[in-house]
Amino acid sequence: MDLDTVRTFVAAADAGQFQEAAVELAVTQQAVSKRIAALERDLGVRLFTRTPRGAELTIDGQAFLPHARELLRVAERAVASVRTGHRPLRVDVIASRVAASGLMRGFHRAHPAIDLDVMMLFDIETAVAAIRSGAIDASFRAVAVPGRPLPEDIESVRVLDEPLQLLTGPAHALADARSVTVAQLVGHRIWMPGIVPGTEWAAYYDDLVAEFGLTIEATGPNFGSDALLDTIADTPALATFMGEQTRLVWPAGHGLRRIPVTDPTPVYPHSLLWHRDNPHPALATLRAHLAAATPGRDAAGTWMPNWVIPR
Template sequence: MDLEAVRTYLAVAEAGQFQKAAADLAVTQQAVSKRIAALERDLGVRLFARTPRGAETTIDGQAFLPHARELLRVAERAVASVHTARRPLRVDVINLRGAASGLLRGFHRTRPEIELDVVKLLDIDEAIDAIRAGTIDASFRAVGTPGRPLPDDLASVRVIDEKLELLTGPGHVLAGARAVTPGELVGHRIWMPGILPGSEWAAYYDDLVAEFGLTIEATGPNFGSDALLDTIADTPALATFMSDGTRLVWPAGHDLRRIPLTDPTPVYPHSLVWHRDNPHPALAALRAHLAAAGTVQDAPGTWVPGWARRA
């Protein structure tokens, strides 16, 4: 479909006259008439009825009006998508309430003039595909899982280690502890619904289980964090893992306990991943902010899987 003909149709519909539309578009009235006639042939309908006062949209013309406007909006977005300075910086995070999101909020506070689009993709494979396709500019992911190397055209840097905590209800046997070690969790049921088999976070928890002999149950449907908190509050036999960077609010009656893990402290490693040839001017600014704001990696007393250290 000829977008100039669509643009001309909208100009006539708004002006109510071919002559006024021609002046608005800086073309001749004959050019306007030819474009409208060509568009009507393409669509197989009449878009305007001539009247003594000018041109009025027909029923078909009225039906086409919102779609014509959307066609031009889509065209503008398509052009903007390849002009990086004119579109938002698009960044993927694994958890909208976690530490990576907190880093992005800090970046937005210090650089409010940079427009951000924050998205949440399923796993690292989907994120890699999106980065290579150009639909996102960067992603926060755990990099280095066995058998899943980054493609050569992508780069990454580890930016933050997110400490794990134990979350229990008031009736749990460990609810009164000021801190617990991973070894003290052996035999306790850790409930984490929603772990996606094959994802990078599933690989992380598989290694955590193997290292410390833990029992993590991913059974049952994942109804979101609110349902998870309700279950943990009401079930003394269950606990779950939560990162210290995750911001959650729950009813006062839940009386949930966030208990630090120590000796060692398991941490979840977040890396920023991007395409080496990405020209977006805000990407360098984000990387500089993360370099200044991120935490020390592999700090004494912490644990990450071996693949994360090698990466």
């Protein structure tokens, strides 16, 4: 059903005259008459009766009018759902408890009028494909792993360098330390079952191991953060890394310790990725917010892989 004819019908019904409807729609009265006639042919009924005072709805016209209004409302909502600036900004944060999620919560607090759809995609290939297809507007990732450059149409900027901390149970040999150096971690077992080969975080930890001779184990199934915390609390021989801004909650009886790592401090580089031709106005607002909210230069005494994009 042609929406122009439906819109013309509603305008004529509201005005009660074809001439007034023509003025409202900025068309000729003849065009209004032709559209109404075409709609009547499609529906197989008369919609108007001509009178000396104009045009009155027939019984069929009265029955059709509320449905015609709803058709136009649905069409408007359909267009608004994809119109730049009217649909929500769709951003991938990887997971709900990590630093990127915290950055987006801060953005939402600062700009509550901007509608957001928060996505959680697993790997960088999926995220980049979603950005290029328009399924999402942006993604937080660590880039650019050697041998896997970003496509030329994908822009990126580093927005946060997040220090790693050591998480131990109460019986671990380092549990009472106020901080630990990277050198002190050599020989200790660091258990991280969430590391998946081929991901950007796997590349990061591979370089960390190679640089400092650490022992990171990714053995066993990944049952999630709760199971990881239970194991670390109960196993004196194991510790794990977590980002300083990772938000986790555990039972008080676990007695877990979050210990800063120093000399140097390994930092995980979070970057924002987006398509260079994305016109969504809220994307520019997000980039400006992140630039203002996070430090803009490398901090002294930190480490990250040499493939990380510069500030």
